[in-house]
Amino acid sequence: MAHTLILLRHGQSEWNELNLFTGWVDVRLTELGRAEAQRGGELMKEQGVLPDIVHTSVLSRAIQTANIALDHADRLWIPVKRSWRLNERHYGALQGKDKAQTLAEFGEEKFMEWRRSFDVPPPVIDPADEYAQTDDPRYVGIDGEIPGTESLKIVIDRMLPYWEGEIVPDLKAGKTVIVVAHGNSLRGLVKHLEGISDDDIAALNIPTGIPLVYELDDDMKPTGASRYLDPEAAAAGAAAVASQGKK
Numbered sequence: 510m511a512h513t514l515i516l517l518r519h520g521q522s523e524w525n526e527l528n529l530f531t532g533w534v535d536v537r538l539t540e541l542g543r544a545e546a547q548r549g550g551e552l553m554k555e556q557g558v559l560p561d562i563v564h565t566s567v568l569s570r571a572i573q574t575a576n577i578a579l580d581h582a583d584r585l586w587i588p589v590k591r592s593w594r595l596n597e598r599h600y601g602a603l604q605g606k607d608k609a610q611t612l613a614e615f616g617e618e619k620f621m622e623w624r625r626s627f628d629v630p631p632p633v634i635d636p637a638d639e640y641a642q643t644d645d646p647r648y649v650g651i652d653g654e655i656p657g658t659e660s661l662k663i664v665i666d667r668m669l670p671y672w673e674g675e676i677v678p679d680l681k682a683g684k685t686v687i688v689v690a691h692g693n694s695l696r697g698l699v700k701h702l703e704g705i706s707d708d709d710i711a712a713l714n715i716p717t718g719i720p721l722v723y724e725l726d727d728d729m730k731p732t733g734a735s736r737y738l739d740p741e742a743a744a745a746g747a748a749a750v751a752s753q754g755k756k
């Protein structure tokens with residue numbers, strides 16, 4: 510039996526537009542981001558790829574994107590599950606920093622190591638920093654501590670229990686699942702699904718607002734290549750993410 514999984518990165522956020530490192534800071538969608546989410550929903554409806562259940566992070570930009578996309582796919586009524594384990598990678602002390610300024614200050618090598626290396630996290634954020642999540646009520650009771658920084662490796666380690674424990678059972682129950690999350694949490698999931706190496710994952714960027722569809726076998730392995738519902742827009746969007754900072 511084939512299982513259908515849809516991955517959707519949130520539409521443009523206020524801090525994507527401003528070119529700031531975002532991570533766990535809870536910024537909203539821009540008008541363009543809302544339009545991207547709408548288009549994502551329309552693409553699902555037009556192409557008949559319709560989710561039965563939605564999983565999102567606990568960050569507003571993913572929740573807004575899910576609501577808008579599902580509304581435009583006539584699927585606002587499906588069950589919803591949310592988890593901090595689908596959150597964006599915590600960007601540590603870089604949260605709130607301008608990407609272009611960070612590149613100019615630290616140089617390309619360090620900048621890319623922080624953004625795209627597999628296991629080098631950015632410096633830890635001070636818990637008193639205005640962009641730390643200390644005392645944020647949505648994280649009361651999360652297992653362990655609120656992170657002070659995360660590498661992609663750490664993201665994968667905290668995401669996989671949710672993937673195995675909550676998403677895979679929905680897929681195995683025959684549901685078409687949509688996961689609405691973030692650039693780096695989805696990079697982690699794609700790495701896991703496709704067995705991409707620690708080095709090669711650096712080059713993978715996920716565009717905002719375009720559904721990416723996987724057909725999976727019973728072992729949750731892709732049966733073929735994944736497909737974006739708008740491949741041209743996805744290629745342009747991924748290139749734009751790759752060049753962030755260089756403007």
Ligand SMILES: O=C(O)[C@@H](CO)OP(=O)(O)O
Pocket residue numbers: 525529530531532533597598600624692693750753
């Ligand atoms: O700032 C962030 O949280 C992420 C996603 O917007 O950025 P990057 O693509 O640089 O990892």
